[in-house]
Amino acid sequence: MDAEKYVYGLLEDARIAGQNLASMDDAGRNILLVRMAAKLEADAQEIVKANALDVDAARAKMTKSELDRLALSPERIKAIASDILAVAKLPDPLKGEESWAVPSGLRIRKVRVPFGVIGVIYENRPNVTIDIASLCLKSGNACLLRGSASALNSNRALIKAISPVLEAAGLKGAVSFVDTPDRKAVDVMMKARGRLDLLIPRGGAGLIAHTIENSRVPVIETGTGNCHVFVDESADLEMAKRIVINAKTQRPSVCNAEEKLLVHRNVANAFIPMMAKALREKGVEIRGCSETLKLVPDAVPAKEGDWPKEYLDLIIAIKVVSGVDEAIAHINKYNSKHTEAIITENRRNAELFTRNVDAAAVMVNASTRFTDGGQFGFGAEVGISTQKLHARGPMGVRELTTYKYIVEGNGQVRG
Amino acid sequence: MDAEKYVYGLLEDARIAGQNLASMDDAGRNILLVRMAAKLEADAQEIVKANALDVDAARAKMTKSELDRLALSPERIKAIASDILAVAKLPDPLKGEESWAVPSGLRIRKVRVPFGVIGVIYENRPNVTIDIASLCLKSGNACLLRGSASALNSNRALIKAISPVLEAAGLKGAVSFVDTPDRKAVDVMMKARGRLDLLIPRGGAGLIAHTIENSRVPVIETGTGNCHVFVDESADLEMAKRIVINAKTQRPSVCNAEEKLLVHRNVANAFIPMMAKALREKGVEIRGCSETLKLVPDAVPAKEGDWPKEYLDLIIAIKVVSGVDEAIAHINKYNSKHTEAIITENRRNAELFTRNVDAAAVMVNASTRFTDGGQFGFGAEVGISTQKLHARGPMGVRELTTYKYIVEGNGQVRG
Secondary structure (H helix, E strand, C coil): CCHHHHHHHHHHHHHHHHHHHHCCCHHHHHHHHHHHHHHHHHCHHHHHHHHHHHHHHHCCCCCHHHHHHHCCCHHHHHHHHHHHHHHHCCCCCCCCEEEEECCCCCEEEEEEEECCEEEEEECCCCHHHHHHHHHHHHCCCEEEEECCHHHHHHHHHHHHHHHHHHHHCCCCCCEEECCCCCCHHHHHHHHCECCECEEEEECCHHHHHHHHHHCCCCECCECCCCEEEEECCCCCHHHHHHHHHHHHHCCCCCCCCEEEEEEEHHHHHHHHHHHHHHHHHCCCEEEECHHHHHHCCCCEECCHHHCCCCCCCCEEEEEEECCHHHHHHHHHHHCCCCEEEEECCCHHHHHHHHHHCCCCEEEEEECHHHCCCCCCCCCCCCEEECCCCCCCEEECHHHHEEEEEEEEEEEECCC | CCHHHHHHHHHHHHHHHHHHHHCCCHHHHHHHHHHHHHHHHHCHHHHHHHHHHHHHHHCCCCCHHHHHHHCCCHHHHHHHHHHHHHHHCCCCCCCCEEEEECCCCCEEEEEEEECCEEEEEECCCCHHHHHHHHHHHHCCCEEEEECCHHHHHHHHHHHHHHHHHHHHCCCCCCEEECCCCCCHHHHHHHHCECCECEEEEECCHHHHHHHHHHCCCCECCECCCCEEEEECCCCCHHHHHHHHHHHHHCCCCCCCCEEEEEEEHHHHHHHHHHHHHHHHHCCCEEEECHHHHHHCCCCEECCHHHCCCCCCCCEEEEEEECCHHHHHHHHHHHCCCCEEEEECCCHHHHHHHHHHCCCCEEEEEECHHHCCCCCCCCCCCCEEECCCCCCCEEECHHHHEEEEEEEEEEEECCC
């Protein structure tokens, strides 16, 4: 197969569908979503059957929890359909405009518009396919989806189920799907500047680094989280303990989980041994700086390579610092610009920390786990951006839009 | 010289200066700008002397108009200083925040912040050095500037003049300058993801394509304009003529100049011969589609390669179309997403055109030349973005900012 010809063909259909989508209104797009949800439930049996092929093929290669994430059941399809309906209920992300007049007599309107065609490259879980499709449709965008080879049968069945709904509305290709495991197709997507308006990689660090390295299409980097909690000397230590346990252990494999703990020297004696004990009760491995090792002698000595690392596992590294300034400097040196937290009762230190820490989200007296589209009130998220261009932190449907200027005159020319 | 070590050193200073800048308020940044303006005027003689070295060296290689753009005089330095003062008077681009509470009891604030360190690669004119420096400082950003080798002495003298003002404020490196013609320095800038938050290429199509091809730092593409004017059948043809003459000839070398003219078939006879005559009186070469050639027999036949081309010269290509739909389709196929205009008295066609044409700015009954930060009321511009990520069209100081979330709680953990 000629990967370039194939992907460009998909992108051409997507471009036309995107133009049609952009001229629909929010009510029209919501009707599509409602029909898609119904169609998925109606086709649940076929989807589950196709998914079983993927699960069977993966049995030898995947862990039990990976297999669980791959598997679809009628209940899971019902849940996916219900997520689509939740997206349909979100406010119109294309609503709202600013307008002003300028001395030349021109009237300028800044209006929100969809990007056009959004490419998403993602891994494993097939429910992501429908999540992204519905967020893109809600925001008036066509999308080109590239899931993992291990979910190919499942994804194909999901797309097959929703496509008739789109085609009946004259939107063939609005949700385009790269139906081949050929990796060349990904390379073509990354080079398709001018045909693809935005590319979002969702997945492991390797996928994201590869996309940044190779893409000529504008990229939004998502989802790497080397998140810190700094316990200040004025912290309520019981609160700090509760937050660290939650941030580290509630779901250690996600990007907003805590990876590092910084502790003010003046409370190190009081806090670190108690904290280490509580973490170990939850099965967490402790790594520590030299001062931490004095307080927790059987901890693993932390190496330089630990500080920039995202473990995504039941491991934490603890460092004693001299105060808020050292905490900020350490974080800005090693963090991935995702989420950082301070536990403090000192207003001034909270302000210093929130102002000077460079991250998408900075928490005061709350768990890092709250950086999430749902928790922020966005209803759903496409991913969590860790770059600064365009969108930062949880990206909802609003962040899948851009704008254009419409300028109206009555014959103005420039002098 | 080790280019990587050199550029990384500059970026490290810039990063620290950027953190200090970000904690200053608007009044503090404005004082810096006022002092920079005064210092430039005070050092005018030395700057002009350094500039003369560049002008002398370029005499053999440059056209008269290129030499004119390179040359600095005391009057020009006065004008540059006055531009800095105008930037100081702009509203604070970091003002304004949204805040809301969520059911978990957290209070979320979305606050505007600088990017941090912005890299700009640009060509020729030394006044751009100070333009960009003042826009970056106003928006709280440090910058790393890489001008053209042909302006190296001028740029060095400009930076030497303003640096003491920054150093006295504890902002060494806030305006960093790559003081070497070694092209490897540009490669290092493009690979400096994590050290450089944003990269803006300003210059010719070659520079911009090279940056997009090679940069791992997020890029904003600027300044390619294959701009069209579509004359609808209901157009006021006198107005159309006035606008086309202005858009094409007032300053043909800039990105918002018109390159293509599309004419509704029903007014082709009445409009094209008269328009061609007026354009030729201004020295414009006419290229045309086959129907245009029947009306202007001595025009140059337009080739397929003409339609996507940005001439930046006194050349125009004219095409007869069947109506607004064909005009939109042609534009969306060939344009560079910069500025497109329709001349019409038909409300519905104006709406179709503004909604469906994919460009940063869409004009109704006005010259394409109005897509400009000053004309839009932004006071100044860093460039005109032709991509959709982050900023579109004229980028003022506001577009040099991003945001972060500050989340305040009282011990919340996720359930």
